[in-house]
Amino acid sequence: MKKAKLLLLFILNVLFISCGSNSDKNKSEFSLSFVSSKAEFQLGETIKVVVQNPKNKKIDSTSFYFETELLGTATSTPELEIPLNFEKLGNQKINAIVFSEGTADSLQIAIKIFNNKAPEIYTYNVINTYPHDIEAYTQGLEFFKDTLYESTGQYGTSSLRKTNFETGEVLKKIELSDQYFGEGLSILNGNIYQLTWKEGEGFIYNLKDLKKTGSFNFNNSKEGWGLCNDGKKFYKSDGTEKIWILNSETLAEENFIQPTTNKSISTQLNELEWVEGKIYANTYQKDGVAIINPKNGAIEGIINFKGLRDKVKQHPQLDVLNGIAYNPNTKKLYVTGKNWNKLFEVEIVKK
Structure with a gap:
């Protein structure tokens, strides 16, 4: 077929x-x-x-x-x-x-x-708060079992990290070469896949020891932003109106969806997370997270995280919300941001 x-x-x-x-x-x-x-x-x-x-x-x-x-x-x-x-x-x-x-x-x-329906509007309650490395310019965040993996950005300080989310301890850290700006990550079939921003290249690591085993090129998109997977294929944002659908074996960008409301087509979607059959995507430099139907691109909901940034330490390097991680084992959702000193477990509530 x-x-x-x-x-x-x-x-x-x-x-x-x-x-x-x-x-x-x-x-x-x-x-x-x-x-x-x-x-x-x-x-x-x-x-x-x-x-x-x-x-x-x-x-x-x-x-x-x-x-x-x-x-x-x-x-x-x-x-x-x-x-x-x-x-x-x-x-x-x-x-x-x-x-x-x-x-x-x-x-x-x-x-x-x-779409023929306006997105449902949601807010949040903070359930728990955990330490997060204030030096981490968070780009990608994903659980494997109960261990949290993180990709950080900025030229010269980009990294791949294995962390204990409850204590904030970085258990292992792989630093990227200075010419790479780390972006989103996703875990599938025993491997970690990490994007870079403008370099047109992604990296593959062995999940067990974080050893780099290969790389892949972007064949359609010019940039790498966010990455998630549904267990069979990857979804990749690039800052445009497109979320690319990637073959999980070849990493080729084979098709795409366009996140769309009843009035507009969205761009600047950054970090992606697969949550119970939907794609959660934060809009760069905004407090909102879109809930996207992966089949047709319909934005079915918007989570307003306004005020969450006020709950972290205020400092000159503090940046925007970016980092969504869902633990399918516990059904819990976590969010953080670039250079935030806290990771939040949150409950999503319909307004």
């Missing part, structure tokens, strides 16, 4: 790039448009797409696609009604292949799809 989908994607890409058998023409004689005047919609709406045919050429059939998914084929009338049921949100494209008089023309139209 996966190979068939990849083959279909390849065929569609060839058609959409080369304009099929019409590739020798400068411009298609057809165009694609919405029947309504708008190009922004919400989930649950039904849209109507039509092929404009100003020269009244004979059209044999038209196939409409969303990514590699065939939405439908029209024969006599080159138009299609499309219910937006569970498509990926954000900036998307609807593609069409028009078969006419022995040629195949590829058409494309941009569409912006928002």
